[in-house]
Amino acid sequence: MVQVHIFGALWPIPQKDQELDLGGREVRVRDLVASLGIDPEEAGIVTIDGRQCQLDEIVPASCRLCIFPPLSGG
Amino acid sequence: MEVTDEMNMLRVDMGRRQVSREPVPAIYERLGGRALIARLLLEEVPARCDPLGPANKLILAPGLLGGTFATSTGRLSAGGKSPLTGGAKEANSGGNAGGDLGRLGIKAVVVEGQPKPSELYLLHIQGEQASLLPADDLRGLGTYATIRALQERFGSGCTVVCIGPAGEQRLAAASIAVTGEGKQNNRHAARGGLGAVMGSKGLKAVVIDAHGLPPAPLADRELFRKAAQRFAKELIESPKTGRKGSSHLYGTASIVAAVNELGCFPTRNFRQGRFEHAENLRGETNREITLARGGEMGTRCMPGCVIACSNVFVDPAGKPVVATLQYETIGLLGSNLGLGTLDEVAELNYLCNDLGLDTIETGAALGVAAEAGLATFGNKESFVALLQEIGRLTVLGRVLGQGAAVTGRVLGVTRVPAVKGQAIPAYDPRALKGNGVTYATSPMGADHTAGNAFGARNEVAPLAVEGHPALTLKLQLAAAMLDSTGLCLFARPPVLADPQLTVDLINGRYGWGWTVEDLDRFNRQVLRDELEFNRRAGFTAADDRLPEFMCHEPLPPHNVVFDVPDSELDKAFANL
Numbered sequence: 183m184v185q186v187h188i189f190g191a192l193w194p195i196p197q198k199d200q201e202l203d204l205g206g207r208e209v210r211v212r213d214l215v216a217s218l219g220i221d222p223e224e225a226g227i228v229t230i231d232g233r234q235c236q237l238d239e240i241v242p243a244s245c246r247l248c249i250f251p252p253l254s255g256g
Numbered sequence: 257m258e259v260t261d262e263m264n265m266l267r268v269d270m271g272r273r274q275v276s277r278e279p280v281p282a283i284y285e286r287l288g289g290r291a292l293i294a295r296l297l298l299e300e301v302p303a304r305c306d307p308l309g310p311a312n313k314l315i316l317a318p319g320l321l322g323g324t325f326a327t328s329t330g331r332l333s334a335g336g337k338s339p340l341t342g343g344a345k346e347a348n349s350g351g352n353a354g355g356d357l358g359r360l361g362i363k364a365v366v367v368e369g370q371p372k373p374s375e376l377y378l379l380h381i382q383g384e385q386a387s388l389l390p391a392d393d394l395r396g397l398g399t400y401a402t403i404r405a406l407q408e409r410f411g412s413g414c415t416v417v418c419i420g421p422a423g424e425q426r427l428a429a430a431s432i433a434v435t436g437e438g439k440q441n442n443r444h445a446a447r448g449g450l451g452a453v454m455g456s457k458g459l460k461a462v463v464i465d466a467h468g469l470p471p472a473p474l475a476d477r478e479l480f481r482k483a484a485q486r487f488a489k490e491l492i493e494s495p496k497t498g499r500k501g502s503s504h505l506y507g508t509a510s511i512v513a514a515v516n517e518l519g520c521f522p523t524r525n526f527r528q529g530r531f532e533h534a535e536n537l538r539g540e541t542n543r544e545i546t547l548a549r550g551g552e553m554g555t556r557c558m559p560g561c562v563i564a565c566s567n568v569f570v571d572p573a574g575k576p577v578v579a580t581l582q583y584e585t586i587g588l589l590g591s592n593l594g595l596g597t598l599d600e601v602a603e604l605n606y607l608c609n610d611l612g613l614d615t616i617e618t619g620a621a622l623g624v625a626a627e628a629g630l631a632t633f634g635n636k637e638s639f640v641a642l643l644q645e646i647g648r649l650t651v652l653g654r655v656l657g658q659g660a661a662v663t664g665r666v667l668g669v670t671r672v673p674a675v676k677g678q679a680i681p682a683y684d685p686r687a688l689k690g691n692g693v694t695y696a697t698s699p700m701g702a703d704h705t706a707g708n709a710f711g712a713r714n715e716v717a718p719l720a721v722e723g724h725p726a727l728t729l730k731l732q733l734a735a736a737m738l739d740s741t742g743l744c745l746f747a748r749p750p751v752l753a754d755p756q757l758t759v760d761l762i763n764g765r766y767g768w769g770w771t772v773e774d775l776d777r778f779n780r781q782v783l784r785d786e787l788e789f790n791r792r793a794g795f796t797a798a799d800d801r802l803p804e805f806m807c808h809e810p811l812p813p814h815n816v817v818f819d820v821p822d823s824e825l826d827k828a829f830a831n832l
Contacts, residue, residue, distance in 0.1 A: 189513050189514070189540070190502055190506075190510075190540075224495055226496075226514075226711065227514050227518075227711060229514075229517050229518060232517055232518060232519050232530075232813060232814060233518075233717075233718075233719065233814070234518060234717055234718050234719075248513075248514075248517050250513065250514045250517075251495065251496075251501075251502050252494075252495045252496040252501070252502065253496065253502055253510055253511045253514055253710075253711055254496050254497070254502075254503060254511075254711065254745075254746050254748075254749070255511055255583075255683070255704065255708040255710035255711055256508050256582070256583060256584065256704065256705060256708065256745055256746070
């Protein structure tokens with residue numbers, strides 16, 4: 183199962199925290215983000231198990247995936 | 257048409273107690289902010305001088321765009337030889353001072369020499385007039401009381417730049433406080449101990465009255481207007497900086513969750529990279545608490561800023577505690593001390609502000625002190641007690657007030673998060689290696705604003721070992737440009753995406769006919785000047801290293817060390 187956590191209230195996502203079963207499919211980060219109603223190009227930082235990832239990476243079947251809005255460090 | 261440069265420099269001779277205006281020397285004409293500081297240090301300050309002695313200078317300078325009506329261009333640069341690092345230092349602050357000096361046509365206030373040891377003054381600048389006045393009645397006052405007293409005396413519309421007791425006592429962690437718009441009345445040019453330099457000059461405060469003055473003159477009003485409009489539009493429409501963006505909604509603390517998830521949130525003197533109470537310290541939590549209690553989110557620190565990322569944090573009774581509660585403070589005075597509520601962080605923030613202390617440096621010093629057993633991680637009162645030691649100027653307080661490196665040396669702690677004597681900010685470099693490269697190589701010492709790699713997703717991954725020299729040079733050049741033009745770091749997306757925008761703003765202001773290549777040369781020269789000053793001050797490549805423990809001690813949760821090879825660090829400026 184993929185534990186998904188979405189941060190930032192500006193996104194109209196009803197469930198900020200949810201679990202997804204990829205059902206053995208090979209799913210890219212980009213496609214998973216899009217399936218949640220978020221434009222992947224508007225996503226800021228995306229992490230898999232705490233590691234910043236690229237949109238074209240494959241999502242592991244079991245992981246923690248966090249999606250943050252665009253952010254600026256000071 | 258080139259604008260007749262109506263700007264001048266204010267020279268303040270503290271030994272003779274004389275203030276004079278002089279035309280801007282040709283070597284400084286096309287410089288501002290950090291660029292001006294770097295060049296002036298090279299030209300006028302012996303690199304090996306005592307930072308708290310008469311030969312050092314304190315420079316207060318707006319950026320090249322300070323005083324104009326372009327949004328987010330009013331940052332103030334404070335500079336000098338740092339008593340913390342021993343090298344070139346520029347510390348940057350929001351607030352009103354940068355814009356005010358720009359509108360007054362003051363390229364820089366240069367404070368030189370020293371008065372007799374017991375003397376204390378304030379500098380009052382009003383229009384064309386500037387005078388030194390006795391400030392004995394302000395001696396020992398915290399920054400809040402100082403600001404109140406001076407705004408009562410000179411008018412609430414005046415801007416105050418001042419030091420607290422820490423600066424008066426020349427503590428190396430001392431900051432310079434700057435008033436801003438509305439309730440943002442206690443901003444800080446915090447890093448590098450410039451508050452101590454100001455104290456060593458016997459200068460308690462600078463009061464600036466630019467009330468009613470128009471914006472700075474423009475060489476090409478139409479060019480500037482179009483560029484300024486485009487700049488503002490892009491900021492307003494950006495998902496990062498617009499009204500629905502994280503910066504505006506949640507402030508700089510909007511990044512707490514991401515930094516914690518990435519495992520680089522400093523926790524208990526940099527022992528872990530993830531804090532179990534990080535959720536309570538997030539920007540989202542700050543927004544929820546602050547608005548529920550009647551505080552303010554999304555406020556400006558300087559007039560005209562369209563991002564408005566500041567806040568007024570209030571206590572449960574709705575009384576203002578601190579404006580503004582920021583990410584770095586939440587990291588170094590929060591998770592780094594094991595403190596898991598914003599109320600606790602705000603209380604320590606207020607105490608640091610009032611004493612006139614850099615919250616990053618002080619938070620790191622307190623973390624080191626806790627490691628030595630003088631306080632307990634997670635116990636706020638134990639840290640309040642240490643801050644009170646600084647306030648009472650006890651021997652321990654004086655040690656703590658000298659920053660993390662001295663605190664570690666005195667207390668026998670080797671796990672000291674500092675580079676070139678300056679404390680590491682709230683991104684642990686073991687899990688954000690790009691920042692580690694900046695901390696190690698920047699002439700400023702450990703300074704995240706000198707080149708922050710957070711969020712640089714498409715360039716170098718946070719845990720990657722390769723690719724850093726090119727990234728750090730790019731980031732450090734960008735920071736040099738921002739710090740020299742008066743642009744706020746958070747307003748960088750449009751100007752970094754299109755350098756022509758900054759060129760248009762500069763040409764609109766001055767009529768210099770710059771190109772993007774000229775801007776690039778300008779940015780590179782800032783770093784060259786600082787590196788040269790530091791070289792003359794005795795710095796070598798051996799100083800461009802992270803603390804040893806970070807190279808050997810794995811940081812949970814990723815269990816990583818800083819392993820970017822020294823050979824890569826030494827290449828940081830190979831293409832400068």
